[in-house]
Amino acid sequence: MKQRAIFILPLIVFCIIGFYLAKGLTLDPKKMPSMLDGKPVPTFSLPPIKGRDNNGFSQNHLLDKVALVNIFGSWCVACRIEHPFLMQLSELSNTPIHGINWREENPDSGPEWLKRHGDPYEFVGDDPRSKAAIAFGVTGAPETFLVDQEGIIRYKHVGPLDLQTWRGILWPLIQKLSHKNIPRGTL
Amino acid sequence: MRISILTIAFSALLLADSLAVEPSEILDDPRHESRARELSKALRCVVCQNQSIDDSDAALARDMRILVRERITAGDSNEEVLDYVVLRYGDFVLLKPPFKKTTLVLWLGPILMFGMALLGALLFFRRQKSATSLMKCDPSAELDETERKRLNALLGGQKK
Numbered sequence: 001m002k003q004r005a006i007f008i009l010p011l012i013v014f015c016i017i018g019f020y021l022a023k024g025l026t027l028d029p030k031k032m033p034s035m036l037d038g039k040p041v042p043t044f045s046l047p048p049i050k051g052r053d054n055n056g057f058s059q060n061h062l063l064d065k066v067a068l069v070n071i072f073g074s075w076c077v078a079c080r081i082e083h084p085f086l087m088q089l090s091e092l093s094n095t096p097i098h099g100i101n102w103r104e105e106n107p108d109s110g111p112e113w114l115k116r117h118g119d120p121y122e123f124v125g126d127d128p129r130s131k132a133a134i135a136f137g138v139t140g141a142p143e144t145f146l147v148d149q150e151g152i153i154r155y156k157h158v159g160p161l162d163l164q165t166w167r168g169i170l171w172p173l174i175q176k177l178s179h180k181n182i183p184r185g186t187l
Numbered sequence: 188m189r190i191s192i193l194t195i196a197f198s199a200l201l202l203a204d205s206l207a208v209e210p211s212e213i214l215d216d217p218r219h220e221s222r223a224r225e226l227s228k229a230l231r232c233v234v235c236q237n238q239s240i241d242d243s244d245a246a247l248a249r250d251m252r253i254l255v256r257e258r259i260t261a262g263d264s265n266e267e268v269l270d271y272v273v274l275r276y277g278d279f280v281l282l283k284p285p286f287k288k289t290t291l292v293l294w295l296g297p298i299l300m301f302g303m304a305l306l307g308a309l310l311f312f313r314r315q316k317s318a319t320s321l322m323k324c325d326p327s328a329e330l331d332e333t334e335r336k337r338l339n340a341l342l343g344g345q346k347k
Binding site for chain 2: 013029030032033035036042103129130131133134135136137139140
């Protein structure tokens with residue numbers, strides 16, 4: 001009997017390995033861990049995009065209010081899908097949205113895109129060489145970061161932002177971070 | 188004929204080693220450049236995921252190659268450059284996973300499995316050896332007293 005038991009051992013080992021490999025298959029390799037949650041925003045300083053007369057966008061703009069930082073580009077199809085929601089958000093909520101205009105080959109493309117589809121941003125920086133994007137650990141556009149009033153990154157959303165994410169995750173977090181009840185508005 | 192085969196073989200060799208690094212990216216200091224190449228080979232392109240940034244043509248990989256070179260020129264050590272990228276993208280960005288608590292199974296698993304297999308094989312051959320040595324005992328040898336008694340007891344029922 002004791003000798004029989006040893007023959008079952010490889011089967012058990014196989015089952016354990018098989019279980020973990022099967023579990024691995026269900027994971028999405030595109031989903032990467034958010035490394036910067038709870039860490040201060042990286043140091044970055046971007047020049048303004050064409051046609052905007054403010055001073056570009058840097059980490060110093062992220063120190064007084066809970067804000068969203070959105071990475072976008074005129075070349076990015078998903079950003080086009082996301083854009084109407086950002087427009088709504090900028091009108092109906094009082095959380096400022098800042099933009100990082102990522103990897104425009106032509107410096108006119110970003111400003112033209114914003115002219116055509118609307119401009120929801122308070123500050124926008126031009127990032128043609130991924131300086132800020134890499135500092136933020138961005139892998140694709142659009143991505144949106146929630147930064148609190150002390151400049152700490154609290155949440156990273158990959159892909160187009162939508163009403164569901166806003167209501168379910170971002171809005172509750174913003175309320176908690178600002179320690180007060182701000183009316184949600186009609187969103 | 189021979190020349191054309193040689194040409195094809197040679198161009199295939201060139202293709203196999205083709206890189207994404209563009210001439211404009213290459214640093215003037217050859218020591219810096221070779222460090223940059225070494226680091227680029229260890230860093231995963233986060234867009235295409237199974238290529239290093241040294242191999243990848245993705246725009247973000249190119250920007251990361253430039254970043255690696257900028258940090259080297261600024262005087263960062265190899266570890267400092269890798270730390271900068273890992274801090275932002277996680278261990279995932281390293282093509283060779285680091286040896287630490289969460290990767291123990293990954294690194295030690297194969298050794299453990301090999302050890303188990305070795306142990307199993309050892310036990311198996313040992314048993315087989317003792318089985319063959321049993322068969323080799325001298326058939327002409329007489330049974331001693333205890334053996335005869337036992338044999339009789341075993342055959343007792345059938346002897347009638």
